[in-house]
Amino acid sequence: MSFPYGKLHPKFLEKIVFKHLGFKRSDVILGPSKGEDAALIRIGEELIAASCDPISGSIKNVGWLAVNVSANDVATRGVKPSWFLSCILLPKNSKLNVLKMICKQMDLASKKLEIAIIGGHTEVSLGLNHPIVVGFCAGRVKEGKYVTCSKAKPGGKIILTKGAGIEGTAILAIEREKELIKFLGRKIVEKAKNYINLVSVVKEALTAFDFGGVQAMHDPTEGGVLGGLCELADAANLGIKVYENKILVGKETRAICDLFKIDPLKLISSGSLIIVANPEEAEDIVAKLENSGVKASIIGEMLNDPEERYMMTKEGVKKKISIPETDELWKGLER
Structure with a gap:
């Protein structure tokens, strides 16, 4: 079978993705689950809420959406998003102004939400027709001060x-x-x-x-x-x-x-x-x-x-x- 465009239906997550989740750690309070927007990980006396999302359906606002969409997921935990990383994938023959546009959009969105961009990766990839940005966002919260x-x-x-x-x-x-x-x-x-x-x-x-x-x-x-x-x-x-x-x-x-x-x-x-x-x-x-x-x-x-x-x-x-x-x-x- 072939999948339609977009996010996979939860039935495939349960059938395949959720069965292959690596080593089970006691500090993972909330891992991959149907309907949940962000993971929760215990770090000492606090928790980290974290999420990632790709932007694949937009071309002209891919950087802006990469920050906002992943920040939204963290915020649904009742947690203020603080840090952002990006994976920028560019098609062959991309121009310099495309990369500038993406980075400026991520910078503007992050400043508006008081989020620091702390790292990531950028490359030219095979098989792409337009840029794709995968955003990862995280925020810190005290034990019990969140919702799921x-x-x-x-x-x-x-x-x-x-x-x-x-x-x-x-x-x-x-x-x-x-x-x-x-x-x-x-x-x-x-x-x-x-x-x-x-x-x-x-x-x-x-x-x-x-x-x-x-x-x-x-x-x-x-x-x-x-x-x-x-x-x-x-x-x-x-x-x-x-x-x-x-x-x-x-x-x-x-x-x-x-x-x-x-x-x-x-x-x-x-x-x-x-x-x-x-x-x-x-x-x-x-x-x-x-x-x-x-x-x-x-x-x-x-x-x-x-x-x-x-x-x-x-x-x-x-x-x-x-x-x-x-x-x-x-x-x-x-x-």
């Missing part, structure tokens, strides 16, 4: 920040700019391109965690909001119920998805943050986020039965949801 997706509880209220398909909207607007301007007009496309500045969730993750009442947080990347919800539910072995009319989809996202005939709820959504909160504190967390300038809304709740995972559509139909086989971004980029 597995700690979500039945009845926990699901909060979503900003809306669906943020990263995908930006990538499609930037990589398919000329085509989109032709059909949608320059004004919508320029606004959609600016979504690239919304891809960080570090601010809202730390704001929510510091406020209190957070059970779990997850960064819905490939597979979009619906995929992210199912990943979180997998980690906690719970069900989910969400309401389609509660999930914000930006005007620009909707326009691009309608044009490419793709589902915004299954479009890569870095920039969105899924928070599971104690029911009695969920509204207060939303208010805190709104007061800090981050849009947020309660879109559903966690259920006790892991087989119950569904969305109530705008028409009132109960629709079962699952992790998509591939992200809608690839469909848009291939059109």
Whole structure:
């Protein structure tokens, strides 16, 4: 068999990847697990939260996304990201200005988040059509001062920040700019391109965690909001119920998805943050986020039965949801 583009479905992780994890060490508090964004490693009296991500679907903002996406994963633990390493892979005949662009973007993103770039690797590789950057990010935290997706509880209220398909909207607007301007007009496309500045969730993750009442947080990347919800539910072995009319989809996202005939709820959504909160504190967390300038809304709740995972559509139909086989971004980029 051959795999589709993008992140592998969890069933292949369980079947192959998770069966080959090297030496088992007692200082690994949380290793590779379904639905979890970052590892946790004990170093003395503290822990390190660490994660890595490749940027393979974007060309013009690959450096910016490499920092932000891996930093997001660390922040979902309630941990401030502090250090970043990159592996920059360039295609043959790459120009010097391409490397400069990537490094400047990583520098800008890291400074904005107060992250130090502490090392990495750069090379020209065979078989590439465009640059790929793999980012590794880490942060330090005290014992017990973090959250994991597995700690979500039945009845926990699901909060979503900003809306669906943020990263995908930006990538499609930037990589398919000329085509989109032709059909949608320059004004919508320029606004959609600016979504690239919304891809960080570090601010809202730390704001929510510091406020209190957070059970779990997850960064819905490939597979979009619906995929992210199912990943979180997998980690906690719970069900989910969400309401389609509660999930914000930006005007620009909707326009691009309608044009490419793709589902915004299954479009890569870095920039969105899924928070599971104690029911009695969920509204207060939303208010805190709104007061800090981050849009947020309660879109559903966690259920006790892991087989119950569904969305109530705008028409009132109960629709079962699952992790998509591939992200809608690839469909848009291939059109």
